[in-house]
Amino acid sequence: MSVDLELAPKQKRPPGEPCCEPVVYPDVEREQAERMATIAKALGDPVRLQLVDVLRKHAGKVCVCELVPLFDLSQPTVSHHLKKLREAGIVGSEREGLWAYYYVIPDALKELSAWLS
Amino acid sequence: MSVDLELAPKQKRPPGEPCCEPVVYPDVEREQAERMATIAKALGDPVRLQLVDVLRKHAGKVCVCELVPLFDLSQPTVSHHLKKLREAGIVGSEREGLWAYYYVIPDALKELSAWLS
DNA sequence: ACTCCAGATCGACGCTCATCTATCTACTTC
DNA sequence: GAAGTAGATAGATGAGCGTCGATCTGGAGT
Numbered sequence: 001m002s003v004d005l006e007l008a009p010k011q012k013r014p015p016g017e018p019c020c021e022p023v024v025y026p027d028v029e030r031e032q033a034e035r036m037a038t039i040a041k042a043l044g045d046p047v048r049l050q051l052v053d054v055l056r057k058h059a060g061k062v063c064v065c066e067l068v069p070l071f072d073l074s075q076p077t078v079s080h081h082l083k084k085l086r087e088a089g090i091v092g093s094e095r096e097g098l099w100a101y102y103y104v105i106p107d108a109l110k111e112l113s114a115w116l117s
Numbered sequence: 118m119s120v121d122l123e124l125a126p127k128q129k130r131p132p133g134e135p136c137c138e139p140v141v142y143p144d145v146e147r148e149q150a151e152r153m154a155t156i157a158k159a160l161g162d163p164v165r166l167q168l169v170d171v172l173r174k175h176a177g178k179v180c181v182c183e184l185v186p187l188f189d190l191s192q193p194t195v196s197h198h199l200k201k202l203r204e205a206g207i208v209g210s211e212r213e214g215l216w217a218y219y220y221v222i223p224d225a226l227k228e229l230s231a232w233l234s
Numbered sequence: 235a236c237t238c239c240a241g242a243t244c245g246a247c248g249c250t251c252a253t254c255t256a257t258c259t260a261c262t263t264c
Numbered sequence: 265g266a267a268g269t270a271g272a273t274a275g276a277t278g279a280g281c282g283t284c285g286a287t288c289t290g291g292a293g294t
Contacts, residue, residue, distance in 0.1 A: 025167060025187045033163045033170065041161030045252080046154040050142060053150065053232075064271065070142045077253055079272060084251095098261055098270045109233050115170075116230035162282080181241065194283055196242060201281095215240050215291060 036112045042088035048081045061101030153229045159205035165198045178218035
C-alpha cells in the first residue's frame with residue numbers, strides 16, 4: 001500500500017493562497033481500506049474479539065455450547081456476534097446434528113495483520 | 118494470551134445433562150481484549166483507516182489541511198474522525214500557529230498487531 | 235482593532251448496533 | 265409422535281455513530 005501524497009510545504013504561505021494542493025488517494029487503496037475496515041469493525045467489540053481469540057486457540061472447530069457460557073450474555077446475543085463474524089468473513093460454521101461448530105477462516109485476518117505490522 | 122478452555126466432549130451425551138461444563142475466560146484477557154477492541158473499533162471505519170495509513174507513510178507529522186482534501190467529506194467530519202483516533206490513543210496532535218499536525222503514536226498498534234499475527 | 239483563515243466544537247438527523255425476551259426450526263430420544 | 269434441546273431468527277429498545285451546516289476559537293497579517 002502506497003500513497004502518492006507529496007507533503008506540502010510546512011512553512012508559512014502568503015494569505016489568500018490555498019493552504020495546500022489537493023492530493024489523491026488511489027482508488028485501489030480505498031477498496032483495500034474498505035476490506036480491512038470491515039474486518040477491524042468486526043473485531044471492534046470485546047466479545048467478538050474474545051470469540052475469535054478462543055476459536056484461534058483451538059485450531060479445530062468449537063461448539064457454540066462452549067462459547068456461550070464464556071460470556072455473561074444471552075445465547076441469542078452470542079449467536080448474533082457469531083453471525084457478525086461470519087458476515088465479515090472471519091469465521092465459518094458447520095452444523096452437526098443439534099450442535100453448531102465455528103472455526104476461524106484461514107487467512108481471513110492476513111491482510112489486516114500485514115498492514116498493521 | 119491463552120485461555121483455560123478445555124474442549125468439551127464432542128460426542129453425543131445423554132439428554133438431561135447440560136451440553137457442556139461452564140468454562141472461564143480469564144479477566145486479564147478480558148482487559149486485553151477490551152484494549153485491542155478499542156483500537157480495532159477505531160480502525161473499523163474506512164476513512165479512519167486511510168487516515169492512519171497516510172500518517173504512517175509520512176513518519177513525521179502531517180498537517181490537517183493535507184488530510185481533508187483526501188476525502189470527499191466536510192472538514193468537520195474529518196476533524197471528528199481524527200478526534201476518534203486521538204481518543205483511541207492511535208494518533209497524537211500538535212498545534213503550530215494556525216496549523217495542526219497529526220502523527221501516529223509509536224507502538225499504539227503493537228498489541229493488536231502482535232495478537233493478529 | 236479589524237479581518238481572515240485553520241481547525242475544533244455544537245446540534246441535529248438518520249442509521250446502525252448491542253442487547254434482551256419470545257419464538258421458531260430442526261434434530262434426538264423415548 | 266411427543267417431549268426436549270441447541271441454535272437461529274424476529275422484534276423491540278436504548279445507545280452510539282457518521283455526516284452535515286453553523287458556529288466558535290484563537291493565531292496571523294494588515
